[in-house]
Amino acid sequence: MLRSLNKFESTKSIEPVLAQNLLVNYRDIFQADLKEQELAEISFLQEKLKKQAISIALFGMVSRGKTSLLNALFGKKLGETGAINGVTQGISTYEWKISAKPSIDDQENQKLELQFIDTQGLDEVGGEIGGMVALEAAKRADLILFVIAGDMTRLEQEAIAQLQTFYKPILLVFNKADLYPESDREAIYKALQNEEMRKFISPQEIVLTVAEPLPVKVRLQYSDGRESQEVWERPQPDVQALKERIVSLLNTEGKALLVINVLRALLEIQDAVTQRHLQKLQTSTAIAAVIFVSEAIALLISPHLWLDGLISGTFNSLFVLWAIGKYASQKKYLWLLLIVAIACLSGGLGIHLEAAHYLQILWAGLSISVLFKGIITDINHSRGSGKLGAKALMAEIIQSVPDGSILRRFQ
Ligand SMILES: Nc1nc2c(ncn2[C@@H]2O[C@H](COP(=O)(O)OP(=O)(O)OP(=O)(O)O)[C@@H](O)[C@H]2O)c(=O)[nH]1
Ligand SMILES: [Mg+2]
Structure with a gap:
């Protein structure tokens, strides 16, 4: 899927090193003040930076096609899908290791690890936004794919607003586009770009997909004179736009997303210690x-x-x-x-x-x-302890990303 990910670099390569130093310094100075779980979190963050592991989490209400999207992106069946609500329970992680050439002047190929996290529907528990498991996974994610399947419901808007409080970049995936005629699709797409929605999502962050299209009837004609017959066939999924958006996002901002999220997690630990x-x-x-x-x-x-x-x-x-x-x-x-x-x-x-x-x-x-x-x-x-350092580095990274970047939202 992500073979085209070959210039995973806009952030200077110095920034992950600086972030790594901040983590090490903080752990060294505060060893005595840190709880076991915080020390473990710091080790996890160090490892994440070292491995350049980017987490992309799929969120949305039940049955919007989250698992279907993953299957289509990976081109194989990773998880069960189905019309009944709540097919996916808890969270599942799928890893994708790829080689990425960091930049033209960098000789070595870097290994980049993408982690896709499939989650249970946010409204799985009693019709409320009760998917606490899913929300916890959101905190860990570097990028969120919020999956909808038509007009946004109030619950979906609330969930997006809640996710925004974690300062995570969100791509809004309008799945099941095949269920709507072209004109309805346009109308929904327009509605998703209204003023209220722009607070959370820019138009270029909305992507249309068809992850698991409904089967269609096709008539088979035989050249040997046999009578033609109708059969059900499932058209190919269409997730190309989403693939391209993810790839371009990771190419231009992947490292920035990674470093920013590590720094944000460090700030959370620092706040707890303070x-x-x-x-x-x-x-x-x-x-x-x-x-x-x-x-x-x-x-x-x-x-x-x-x-x-x-x-x-x-x-x-x-x-x-x-x-x-x-x-x-x-x-x-x-x-x-x-x-x-x-x-x-x-x-x-x-x-x-x-x-x-x-x-x-x-x-x-x-x-x-x-x-x-x-x-x-x-x-x-x-x-x-680097609290100021972490904040300054985050501000510098956000400044350095290109205009129109998803990260600019958090300026
Ligand atoms: N028509 C159409 N149906 C889709 C599409 N994507 C998924 N579906 C169907 O929607 C249903 C739910 O898909 P899932 O992938 O299981 O949805 P989910 O969001 O993972 O659902 P939960 O795990 O229950 O939260 C399945 O019956 C899919 O076949 C699509 O693009 N078009
Ligand atoms: Mg699912």
Whole structure:
């Protein structure tokens, strides 16, 4: 199908390398903050960039011909099709590995991996847009083929609007075009280009197909004088326009789509980590406030110096340990615990009351500074983590794609 995919390059080849570096740097700096599943996602993204694996997902309501389209594109039967709703359940992935010459000045042929994802109808569950499985697959896809079979229903429009929130480029595939006479087909095609629809889809992103045409009656005439007879024959599918559109899209924007989606996934992870940092910051502030109020009360009400030493010493030690546990970068301040111990001991033993108080004040100041240093280190980490880098690279890629490109929509 995609033999003509031979100049898979408009994005400078430096961009995948930069994206790869951003991923590696981020993982290295934030190893401790990342959950297992996020680390796995980063490895997956690295692999995706390395293999240049582009995912194309087919979406639409039940029975619009998603699986039929895949069969026609691949030229063989990959999945079952049928008139009853909900033939495809869950999602299935079909891989296509091809050789693509990256650019004229590049000597080596690159392997390009296309992944087609067939999904269950979005309205499969109870007539609502309940195809959560399908929507999850949409998040992973680099390009979406949204399949309709005539005028768009309200549910279809809602689904497209929802898919738009993932910032994925969409090709609208108007399948089963054979069911309409030429004039109706034109009218539907025009309606698909109305103002409301243009918010989501440009006219050049609409493609007409006939994936599995209805059988037609043909009359067989025999030259040997036998009586002619009528038989049912299924005409050839017509998905040429879609093939060409996919190929031209991948040729001009394939690499950009890939890098943009990897960066978007990285930004999602970075946002989650930043959220956790902010939560940590809130908890830190709340705990610091509780500790200091408790300590002040203890100092005011404690009848004995040793009791004051015990209470504040315990609180102080716990606080330092907790702050250091929360902010691993602050481990070097463990010596603060020594000051707490000396302060408590000298106060508790009545060795030098005044010195004990000064030490406790010094401790309080230092431990707050440790906590805030930890917070600032975390925030700087976030900043230096490539979040800005990822955003800047995405903006640069979108700027560099040709005018009229599907990616320009996300400027
Ligand atoms: N006339 C006509 N029928 C088509 C065309 N494409 C698919 N069909 C028929 O539409 C029905 C549904 O096709 P499928 O490919 O199973 O549709 P689907 O979107 O995968 O459906 P689900 O898996 O149930 O969501 C089948 O009976 C196909 O033969 C087409 O271009 N023209
Ligand atoms: Mg199907």
